[in-house]
Every structure is written in C-alpha cells, then in structure tokens.
Amino acid sequence: MTTGNPLPGPSTPDPTPYPLDQLAERGDAQARALVLKDRVLSFADLRERVSLLAGWLAGQCEAGSRVASWAAKGELTCLLPLAAARAGLVHVPINPLLKHAQVAHILADSGSCLLMGTKARLQTLEDGDLPQGCRAVDEAEVFASAEAAAGCLGPSDSDPDALAAILYTSGSTGKPKGVMLSHANLWLGAVSVVDYLGMSSDDVTLAVLPLSFDYGQNQLLSTWYAGGCVVPLDYLFPRDVAKACARHGVTTLAAVPPLWVQLTEMEWPAEALASMRRLTNSGGALTVELVRDLRALFPEARLFPMYGLTEAFRSTYLDPDLVDLHPTSMGKAIPFAEILVIDDEGSVADPEEEGELVHCGPLVAQGYWQDAERTAERFRPAPDASTYGGTAVWSGDRVRRDAEGLLHFVGRRDAMIKSAGNRISPQEVESAALASGLVAEVVAIGVPDAQLGHAIHLVVRAAPDASGDMEAELKRALARELPNFMQPHVYHWRETMPLNPNGKIDRTRLEQEIGA
Known part of the structure; x- marks a missing residue:
C-alpha cells in the first residue's frame, strides 16, 4: 500500500497500520530523533x-x-x-x-x-x-x-x-x-503506547532496556511515532541511569522491577527528578512497597504499571490515577487490545472469578517461527465472545477481573506451587515477604517433596537497612500474614539475584540451583 504524509498524529489513535519504515518519516526534520555517544541525529x-x-x-x-x-x-x-x-x-x-x-x-x-x-x-x-x-x-x-x-x-x-x-x-x-x-x-503497538502514555514531540525517552526485547524496541518506535527523541543507554551501574536522566532532560523512563528496586535505593539528582513525566513498568508486577517508593521518589511523574507478553506485545495498563488505590492491579486493555478472562469451561469468567487471560486483536503476533506445534498451543481461535475474532493468544496466565473492570494477576498455570493438596500462587508468597519490609527481592519456588508434593523454597535478598536475625523475623512476619500451608519450608539468602538477558530475575537459574 502507498501512503502519503502527514500521517495520523498521536492525538487520535488510528487503527490503520502502515509500513514500519515510515516511522522515520515522522517528526519535524530539524528536531532531535536520536542522541548517540558522539553525535545527535x-x-x-x-x-x-x-x-x-x-x-x-x-x-x-x-x-x-x-x-x-x-x-x-x-x-x-x-x-x-x-x-x-x-x-x-x-x-x-x-x-x-x-x-x-x-x-x-x-x-x-x-x-x-x-x-x-x-x-x-x-x-x-x-x-x-x-x-x-x-x-x-x-x-x-x-x-x-x-x-x-x-x-x-x-x-x-x-x-x-x-x-x-x-x-x-x-x-x-x-x-x-x-x-x-x-x-x-509493531506500528500499532507504537500508536497504542503513544496514545495511552500521552506522549508528544517534546518527549525524551531514555532507552535502557535491550532492543531485542519487545518492550525495549518499542521505546524507539513509540517515541519516533510521537516525533520525540530517544537516548539509548547501556548502563553499567544504576547511577548511570540517573546521571543520563539529568544530562538529557529525560521525560520517559521504562524499566523492569529488579532495575526499579535498584533505582529506588539510590540518590537522584534534582534535575533528573524535575524533568521526569512518566515511569512505565512491565516484565513483572510492581509490589505495593515498590509503588510506594517510586511515588515518593518521583512525586510529579505519572506511574504506568503494565502487563504484556511477547506474543501480543502489550495487553494492559493501569491508569496512573488509580495506582494509589489499586497498586497491584494490571489495569485494563490498551488501545487495539481486547482482553478476555476465560474460565476452565471456555466461557467468559464472572467478575472476581479466576480464568485465563486471552488476548485478541491486531497486536497478536503471527506465531512462532517454524514451530507449528508450539504455535498451535498458544495461538488458537479467539473465544466466541471476542469482537475481533480471528486468532488469539492464550497466555497461560491466571487472572481475575474485579467489579470495577480492573484485572488482577493470580499466577501462571504452570508456575503454581502444589503443596499438601493446595494450589499456591508464588506471587502471593512473594508479596507477603516484600510487605514485611525485610527483603528487597524475593522468589518463591516449588521444589519436589515426597510428602508434600512441593515444598516452598524462598530465595531472598535482604533489604539494605535490614539487620539482626533476618530469617527469624521474616518467619514471624509471614506467620502473621499467610496461612500455615503457604509458609516457606526453606530459605535461601543471597547477596544478589541472578538476572536473565532482559534484566528480570532469572527464575529458571534459581530453580536449577536449588534443585526445583
């Protein structure tokens, strides 16, 4: 198809896709598009x-x-x-x-x-x-x-x-x-993000995430769709991120939870805080404590918790105005995404009923390259209730939708810990540990056990200011917050958590290390 300029602006989300390369044709010719180490384009x-x-x-x-x-x-x-x-x-x-x-x-x-x-x-x-x-x-x-x-x-x-x-x-x-x-x-992903983040041509995005990551690549595409400027950064230390924000007047910063934890544990230059308009998170849920810390550190910035999967780019975001009231919610569908919660019988789940998140619409990918078997497992016909129809991504993630229409993550179907006949969400155990204020990062893992089916192992990194008998204190805190069947059986204390190439905590490596 042939298109002409000007293309639709970010103020109106246009559902018409264009060839991806035409993102280069957007933006004022003299405006900054890309800040490199040695020059500006x-x-x-x-x-x-x-x-x-x-x-x-x-x-x-x-x-x-x-x-x-x-x-x-x-x-x-x-x-x-x-x-x-x-x-x-x-x-x-x-x-x-x-x-x-x-x-x-x-x-x-x-x-x-x-x-x-x-x-x-x-x-x-x-x-x-x-x-x-x-x-x-x-x-x-x-x-x-x-x-x-x-x-x-x-x-x-x-x-x-x-x-x-x-x-x-x-x-x-x-x-x-x-x-x-x-x-x-890719085009409609950029259009959608610009729309719900409210990005404009005077925005400056610090691209700290890997460009091989869908969330990372979108830092480029959405900013250029809006006519804004991208500053790519490969950082060695968290302080490098803060310094770059101050140096370039960054307005938009995207990160994953492990990086946010590090960024909230350090001092920030006043000029870096002053220019920041929005913070976005994906690649893992924010905790109540991390939301609190981010809101305290960046009181003037809008915080966008988001949920996505590579097979459909992005699915939901939480309106920043709702973050303080619903800090753990996944929010609602982004533009061009239809999100259904499907119960085990294949019907749309009732409010507060757990089901599988199914993503429908034009953001759904084309499947897995040369892998028909795995494509058929995840990319299946959309449920009858879908207005888009066609192919949908069946995420494998268990969620529920509350009475206000907000989605809440329950856990992955294949990650649920089954202990003594109980189905236990690792995230629920992790959230309770983080809420104690004693730990900075935590992962709950089910390890095969002859009597229990799975024993709950907790891998934790202590909070920077923690002292004393941490394990005893954490056990007491969890005993207050969780039922007996959800109490961890084994604790593993770490100075640092292993990260995968996308900057997320490497759960697979931890599972291998503790014999899960």
Missing part, C-alpha cells in the same frame, strides 16, 4: 541514514531474508528495525548479553543470511556457529560500506501484514523461540 538525519542503510541491506540478501544484529545500543541497532523493514528484510535482534551457543541457535533457527555485530562479539563465535549461507560483518564496516555503495531507498509500500521482525524469547522454558511480528503489529 535529527529526524532529517534519521531519514537519510535509514535510507542509506536500507539501500545497502537490500543488496546483501534476497527480499524476505532474515538479517540479525548482535551489538550494544548504537546507530546500527537503533536504525535496523526501520532499515530492514524498508529493504523488505526481516530483522532478528539478538540480545548482546547472549553467548555464542545461544547466538548460534538463533542464527540457525531463523536461517539468517547476515549477522552484524561488534568485532569483540563476533570473535567469540566458534567453528560451526555461523550456519551455512550466513556471513558475519563487523558493525563498524556496515555504514562505511553503505556510504561507499551510496544506494538509498525511499519509503516502502510494504504490506503491513508482512513479516518485519522475529524476536526470540529469553528461553525460560527451553531453547529460545522466535515470535513473528508484522509491520502492523
């Missing part, structure tokens, strides 16, 4: 560089081929989502924290014809890691080659339903699987 520069990169990419592989990137945040990784789409290729962003064996799996599984990465990372590849027909290119050579070729491509007329990207999950349930996203999925 205006929107005019962004258009020129996307055009140049797309022209070079089109000469490297046939249309529809997959091209992978394995590098830190920079010009290449930020522009590739648009440039690959313009060239008619499918972008496969690989988390820069992954090691060569995981990269080899992704390259082989996706059938990528090209891997662009930093020299140091490419040098870690071993014989056989690059599949036949795939070649590696140092990212430093990409733009030099593109400039030498001087072949530019203008905005495409790609079918919005065409495949634009394959995002690989972190592999918490086995080998990473690739989620197929179309131009429409």
Whole structure:
C-alpha cells in the first residue's frame, strides 16, 4: 500500500497500520530523533541514514531474508528495525548479553543470511556457529560500506501484514523461540503506547532496556511515532541511569522491577527528578512497597504499571490515577487490545472469578517461527465472545477481573506451587515477604517433596537497612500474614539475584540451583 504524509498524529489513535519504515518519516526534520555517544541525529538525519542503510541491506540478501544484529545500543541497532523493514528484510535482534551457543541457535533457527555485530562479539563465535549461507560483518564496516555503495531507498509500500521482525524469547522454558511480528503489529503497538502514555514531540525517552526485547524496541518506535527523541543507554551501574536522566532532560523512563528496586535505593539528582513525566513498568508486577517508593521518589511523574507478553506485545495498563488505590492491579486493555478472562469451561469468567487471560486483536503476533506445534498451543481461535475474532493468544496466565473492570494477576498455570493438596500462587508468597519490609527481592519456588508434593523454597535478598536475625523475623512476619500451608519450608539468602538477558530475575537459574 502507498501512503502519503502527514500521517495520523498521536492525538487520535488510528487503527490503520502502515509500513514500519515510515516511522522515520515522522517528526519535524530539524528536531532531535536520536542522541548517540558522539553525535545527535535529527529526524532529517534519521531519514537519510535509514535510507542509506536500507539501500545497502537490500543488496546483501534476497527480499524476505532474515538479517540479525548482535551489538550494544548504537546507530546500527537503533536504525535496523526501520532499515530492514524498508529493504523488505526481516530483522532478528539478538540480545548482546547472549553467548555464542545461544547466538548460534538463533542464527540457525531463523536461517539468517547476515549477522552484524561488534568485532569483540563476533570473535567469540566458534567453528560451526555461523550456519551455512550466513556471513558475519563487523558493525563498524556496515555504514562505511553503505556510504561507499551510496544506494538509498525511499519509503516502502510494504504490506503491513508482512513479516518485519522475529524476536526470540529469553528461553525460560527451553531453547529460545522466535515470535513473528508484522509491520502492523509493531506500528500499532507504537500508536497504542503513544496514545495511552500521552506522549508528544517534546518527549525524551531514555532507552535502557535491550532492543531485542519487545518492550525495549518499542521505546524507539513509540517515541519516533510521537516525533520525540530517544537516548539509548547501556548502563553499567544504576547511577548511570540517573546521571543520563539529568544530562538529557529525560521525560520517559521504562524499566523492569529488579532495575526499579535498584533505582529506588539510590540518590537522584534534582534535575533528573524535575524533568521526569512518566515511569512505565512491565516484565513483572510492581509490589505495593515498590509503588510506594517510586511515588515518593518521583512525586510529579505519572506511574504506568503494565502487563504484556511477547506474543501480543502489550495487553494492559493501569491508569496512573488509580495506582494509589489499586497498586497491584494490571489495569485494563490498551488501545487495539481486547482482553478476555476465560474460565476452565471456555466461557467468559464472572467478575472476581479466576480464568485465563486471552488476548485478541491486531497486536497478536503471527506465531512462532517454524514451530507449528508450539504455535498451535498458544495461538488458537479467539473465544466466541471476542469482537475481533480471528486468532488469539492464550497466555497461560491466571487472572481475575474485579467489579470495577480492573484485572488482577493470580499466577501462571504452570508456575503454581502444589503443596499438601493446595494450589499456591508464588506471587502471593512473594508479596507477603516484600510487605514485611525485610527483603528487597524475593522468589518463591516449588521444589519436589515426597510428602508434600512441593515444598516452598524462598530465595531472598535482604533489604539494605535490614539487620539482626533476618530469617527469624521474616518467619514471624509471614506467620502473621499467610496461612500455615503457604509458609516457606526453606530459605535461601543471597547477596544478589541472578538476572536473565532482559534484566528480570532469572527464575529458571534459581530453580536449577536449588534443585526445583
């Protein structure tokens, strides 16, 4: 399809998808679009560089081929989502924290014809890691080659339903699987986020999350849809985030709970607090205590708790005006998403009745790359009650909808701990431990037990100001808050929690370490 400018503005969420590369055509030509370490790109520069990169990419592989990137945040990784789409290729962003064996799996599984990465990372590849027909290119050579070729491509007329990207999950349930996203999925995700966050052209987003993560990549796409500026940051320490917020006048900061915990435990420059308009959270639920800490640290910023899954990008958000009253709620559906709660008989659950969250609508991905079996498990016909119909994502997450229409997370069907005949939500145990004020981070895990079925193991990191006999105090606190059958049987104290490549607590690693 061919489109003309101006495209619909962020003030009215337009359900019409466009080719993804046309995000480069938005924004005032002289306005800042991307702040790099050594220079700043205006929107005019962004258009020129996307055009140049797309022209070079089109000469490297046939249309529809997959091209992978394995590098830190920079010009290449930020522009590739648009440039690959313009060239008619499918972008496969690989988390820069992954090691060569995981990269080899992704390259082989996706059938990528090209891997662009930093020299140091490419040098870690071993014989056989690059599949036949795939070649590696140092990212430093990409733009030099593109400039030498001087072949530019203008905005495409790609079918919005065409495949634009394959995002690989972190592999918490086995080998990473690739989620197929179309131009429409990514475009409408950007439109939706801009609408409910209320973003505008004077916004500055600090992109701290991995660009291989759907939530991380949307930091780019939604900001550019709004005509705003992105500041990509690979941070070593939490204080680097605060310093960058102050230096660049950041208005929008997205993070996952483990990072928020670290950020609330440090001092912030006054100028960083003054510019902040909104905080967004996904990748795990906020606790009552963390909401309290964020609201105290950023009293003028609007806090958006969100829920999402890579298979449908984002599903719900909680209106900031409701955060103080309902701090643990998932909120309601975002624009372009229809969220149903389906009971075990396949009907829409009654208010306060537990059921499975089912996501319907145009944000639903196209399935798992070359994996019909797992696609059929999660991507199934929408329930009869759906107004969208078509294919829906059956999340596996258990939720309930209250009388006010707000959703609340109960637990994952496959993560529920079954102990002494009781179904126990790990999140409920974790929330009680956090509410004690004695711990900063906690994970509840069910470990096989001959008598109980599963024994509850609690892995905890103490609060910074905690002292004394922490385990005894925590046991007393949990005894006050939880019934006997929910009391942890074993405690594991840690100085730090392991994190997966997306910055979330690595539950799979913890399970392996304690023998779950």
